[in-house]
Amino acid sequence: MKKIPGLIVILLLIAHSSFAQNDTFSKELFENYSAFKEKEITHRRLKHEDIIGLLDKHEFQKNVQIQKVGESIEGRSLNLLSLGNGTVDVFLWSQMHGDESTATMAIFDILNFFNSEEFNEEKKMMLDNLKIHFLPMLNPDGAEKFTRRNALGIDVNRDALRLQSPEAKTLKRIRDSLDADFGFNLHDQSKYYNAERTEKPATISFLAPAYNYEKEINEVRGNAMKIIVKMNKVLQEFAPGQVGRYNDDFEPRAFGDNIQKWGTSTILIESGGYPNDPEKQEIRKLNFVSILSALNAIATGSYKSENISDYEKIPNNDRMLFDLKITGLRYQLNGKPYVLDLGVNRDEVDLNDNAEFYNVGKITDQGDLSTSYGYEQLDATGMKLEMGKIYPEKITSNEALKNLDVINLLKEGYAYIKVDAPMLKEKYSYFPLNLVSEDFEASTELKPGMAANFFLYQDDEVKYAVINGFLTRLNDPKKEIKNTIISN
Structure with missing residues (x-):
């Protein structure tokens, strides 16, 4: 024993x-x-x-x-x-x-x-x-x-x-x-x-x-x-x-x-x-x-x-993850203030015989998202959300597009650039703002399913931009915004 x-x-x-x-x-x-x-x-x-x-x-x-x-x-x-x-x-x-x-x-x-x-x-x-x-x-x-x-x-x-x-x-x-x-x-x-x-x-x-x-x-x-x-x-x-x-x-x-x-x-x-x-x-x-x-x-x-x-x-x-989660932002609707959290996901769209893809960023959910998480998270407490605007001047060539000051455009709240029809042949672009046709109308309503193109303001200045679902702090938008969308 x-x-x-x-x-x-x-x-x-x-x-x-x-x-x-x-x-x-x-x-x-x-x-x-x-x-x-x-x-x-x-x-x-x-x-x-x-x-x-x-x-x-x-x-x-x-x-x-x-x-x-x-x-x-x-x-x-x-x-x-x-x-x-x-x-x-x-x-x-x-x-x-x-x-x-x-x-x-x-x-x-x-x-x-x-x-x-x-x-x-x-x-x-x-x-x-x-x-x-x-x-x-x-x-x-x-x-x-x-x-x-x-x-x-x-x-x-x-x-x-x-x-x-x-x-x-x-x-x-x-x-x-x-x-x-x-x-x-x-x-x-x-x-x-x-x-x-x-x-x-x-x-x-x-x-x-x-x-x-x-x-x-x-x-x-x-x-x-x-x-x-x-x-x-x-x-x-x-x-x-x-x-x-x-x-x-x-x-x-x-x-x-x-x-x-x-x-x-x-x-x-x-x-x-x-x-x-x-x-x-x-x-x-x-x-x-x-x-x-x-x-x-x-x-x-x-x-x-x-x-x-x-x-x-x-x-x-x-299943409580988003690509991007933004919490505590201020949003005005019909003259009344609200506090919202936003969940943003980026879908993949197939390219080149399904061998490659580009992203389409959309708002997936909004409201109280306190039980959710994000791969990227931003506390936007005190910041105000405004939808992206269309740049008033039409761009007629790729050369002119390259000469635009992207950071200043984002600081002014522009998410879309009107371009000539020949520049609308593709479905996506690596230019950091979305390219759109002359008769394009930007959405003014914040709701799940809509394209994620908006700005976060602090003290009346743009603090962050969300373009096609990608968050940028305006330091290096060409790197942070992986691709944007071309809309006819």
């Missing part, structure tokens, strides 16, 4: 050592990420041809097996990459929704990691114990148009029962053929999600999907929860407070819920928003670190010591 406490101490030391090793591994991954980042991927609007080019790069590298496993509705190939010789199968699939590409970028960083000369001890341990399978870009037709749904117009993630689309059939067939022990369902979520009751964006959100309406926890789902607890600990080191937990209501048509039911411990990862990261390159890095840390935990078995109860401690996802 006297030996039992000693045995307990030994087990605790082993568990602590395993956690410490995983913790060190994660930190070193984070610090050395640039060595593994796939340099050919610089933006999130990936196309199928981008993926094929990268597959060609990996085809002749050791340890990686590549096979075509299906085709999309429009005939684009679906490919499975496999590596490792272990007995535990881990299946990761990304871009089930065509406009959710963050994890696809990270998958190719992870492949670079496994084909590098670094971290040999950790790689050997993972590859000896695991067989890892990646299916990047499950919905290439949707990716081509950077849209959620496939060419049939359906959400592939709601096709787990009917299996109408070839993409869904391929996912089900691969899952079944592998009889995978673990599955990673890799998505993106809106950047406007925050960790509940905090101003922190839900940069990464997790879910161990329910497999029935009762949301019961069996060993399969419990293991998924334990891995999420492990990944959350890793992410708290690099994005503290920026992890959320997705709603776990059972959805009988969804793949994650069904794959959990079919016996694969399934971890949903949703990549949200991160300040000043429109192309999600920082979030890509967090995917790289957290996924590799999870693979390491599965290979070592260290996830088994995590407590399922810690899963419930991860804050729920909430």
Whole structure:
């Protein structure tokens, strides 16, 4: 009996050592990420041809097996990459929704990691114990148009029962053929999600999907929860407070819920928003670190010591974020003063075959927004709001436009410049004021849904301008206002 406490101490030391090793591994991954980042991927609007080019790069590298496993509705190939010789199968699939590409970028960083000369001890341990399978870009037709749904117009993630689309059939067939022990369902979520009751964006959100309406926890789902607890600990080191937990209501048509039911411990990862990261390159890095840390935990078995109860401690996802939140401003309506908060968001409008975009800033909400947050926040207490005016002189050439004194125009409250018809051919401009036709009329009513072009005055002087949803302090408007709108 006297030996039992000693045995307990030994087990605790082993568990602590395993956690410490995983913790060190994660930190070193984070610090050395640039060595593994796939340099050919610089933006999130990936196309199928981008993926094929990268597959060609990996085809002749050791340890990686590549096979075509299906085709999309429009005939684009679906490919499975496999590596490792272990007995535990881990299946990761990304871009089930065509406009959710963050994890696809990270998958190719992870492949670079496994084909590098670094971290040999950790790689050997993972590859000896695991067989890892990646299916990047499950919905290439949707990716081509950077849209959620496939060419049939359906959400592939709601096709787990009917299996109408070839993409869904391929996912089900691969899952079944592998009889995978673990599955990673890799998505993106809106950047406007925050960790509940905090101003922190839900940069990464997790879910161990329910497999029935009762949301019961069996060993399969419990293991998924334990891995999420492990990944959350890793992410708290690099994005503290920026992890959320997705709603776990059972959805009988969804793949994650069904794959959990079919016996694969399934971890949903949703990549949200991160300040000043429109192309999600920082979030890509967090995917790289957290996924590799999870693979390491599965290979070592260290996830088994995590407590399922810690899963419930991860804050729920909430959707209370704006791109810009302005509080306490004064506003006159029908001769009466009011105090308003404003929430402004900037929508993306697709360009150039959906490979690029420009922004359209709109007022999303107004009133008491005290329970909301903003990536950018301004306390405008005591400041007065006035709508943007149209500059009275018509500009007839780009040269004349360049000669305008932008800062003085903004100080005088002008948000719009009338220009000749030939200058109205595009939909957006990099000039810091909106370009409009001669008969354009500026809105005088402040309401949700309207274009965000207004000024904040303090002591009868313009303190701030909001042009197309971008806040500028007038110091460097050409840098702060990313683009404006051209209106006929």
